[in-house]
Amino acid sequence: MNQSLVLSILSDDKPGVVETLAKTINDHQGNWLESRLSQLAGKFAGILHISVPEEQLEALQTALRNLQSSRGIQVATAAAAGAENGPGTIVMQFSLMGNDRAGIIREISQAFVSHGINLEELDTSCSSMPWSGTPMFTANGLLRVPDSVDIELLADQLEAIADELGVDFELRETESPVAD
Structure with missing residues (x-):
């Protein structure tokens, strides 16, 4: 079963940030579903919605945390919430x-x-x-x-x-x- 995660990222604006994230997610059999990414004031920031197989969840979260020390990319993860907006x-x-x-x-x-x-x-x-x-x-x-x-x-x-x-x-x- 897949788990749905929301990632928040922050990094200095430099080439390779998106590729590094995409590779890390892909290496753990994750799927990049949607994102909003932008360069602001010399920083690169964004939010991503991904899905990952449950058995890869812990390893992916560890790999994403390690991006801070290895590549200077801060990543916070949270389980995606169900849709709160219904009819009406x-x-x-x-x-x-x-x-x-x-x-x-x-x-x-x-x-x-x-x-x-x-x-x-x-x-x-x-x-x-x-x-x-x-x-x-x-x-x-x-x-x-x-x-x-x-x-x-x-x-x-x-x-x-x-x-x-x-x-x-x-x-x-x-x-x-x-x-x-």
Whole structure:
């Protein structure tokens, strides 16, 4: 029987990190299922979902821990949890753009949690506006929204926050369903 694991990785950004992880997983008969990997501020970080035969689990976890001393790759492992999101939710997307300032993510995430909304994905970046050089912050994400949430009330609350922060905010239902 296969075990499902989630790995969190952190390393200096250098060639060979992904290959080293893939080889280690493969050497233990593991299967790389999905991942989100990125270079940020000179570091390479990510999360991976893998499956591994139960009889290889302990050896793989030991090999992954040893990557810290041998290759400078930190790996934390955790058993994958079952899907918590069942019927009674809708998936929505949001996007935000405006002048960068501290507290933007804190403000919108507080609004989400006050409605019992799960933030499933979040991508953010900060760049310079081409015409002025002013720092511009963008955020895009996926939300799992309980059916009980009044979407109009939520949209009004998020628009009020966006006005206060001086950012543009858009909330929309996804065009295609996301699997639970």
